[in-house]
Amino acid sequence: MSSRRIAYSGLFIALTIALGFALVAIPNVEMITATVFIAGWLLGPGMGALVGGVAELIFSGLNPVGSGFLFPPLLVAQVLAIGTVGLVGGLARRGEIFFLANKGGFIALGIFGAVLTFIYDVLTTLSFPVMAGFTGMQLWGTVLAGLGLSGMHIVSNVLIFTLLVPRILKTVHRQLGITGVIK
Numbered sequence: 001m002s003s004r005r006i007a008y009s010g011l012f013i014a015l016t017i018a019l020g021f022a023l024v025a026i027p028n029v030e031m032i033t034a035t036v037f038i039a040g041w042l043l044g045p046g047m048g049a050l051v052g053g054v055a056e057l058i059f060s061g062l063n064p065v066g067s068g069f070l071f072p073p074l075l076v077a078q079v080l081a082i083g084t085v086g087l088v089g090g091l092a093r094r095g096e097i098f099f100l101a102n103k104g105g106f107i108a109l110g111i112f113g114a115v116l117t118f119i120y121d122v123l124t125t126l127s128f129p130v131m132a133g134f135t136g137m138q139l140w141g142t143v144l145a146g147l148g149l150s151g152m153h154i155v156s157n158v159l160i161f162t163l164l165v166p167r168i169l170k171t172v173h174r175q176l177g178i179t180g181v182i183k
Helices: 003-022 032-043 045-061 072-101 103-132 136-176
Strands: none
Touching: 003 032, 003 045, 032 045, 032 072, 032 103, 032 136, 045 072, 072 103, 103 136
């Protein structure tokens, strides 16, 4: 692994954490998901997953609203979900021309934002009831109760993934002269 790749990974981890703390006071609006997706896009699926997992572990563990270290099942769900975002970002890179060349790509990125946010919300919502021994209807009730709160989270990430992510990716590609995954 090159020192350049390690440096970019560290920068993405720091940026993800900083953006997480910058928006921590705004419920269900965050830039963590988009930042980790971009890291995966630029660094590849494996490094994207690593960046996402490490950044989420640090952010959640040090979160002033409530440390993830106090409830390990939630922390594990958060780390797995955000690691998955980085992985998917790296895999989505294969459709780069499609995503960055036309408006359909912007919509596809918005769909990525919605699906990845939904996965994150379901995993984190289920972390408590599963550990508490809930089954069947209790689990479904918990998920349905959480969907209301997830709505704003999903909408905000769809907007971020549709309006900001493509522009950021185009700018980074142009400024750094990147034609492939950062080596």
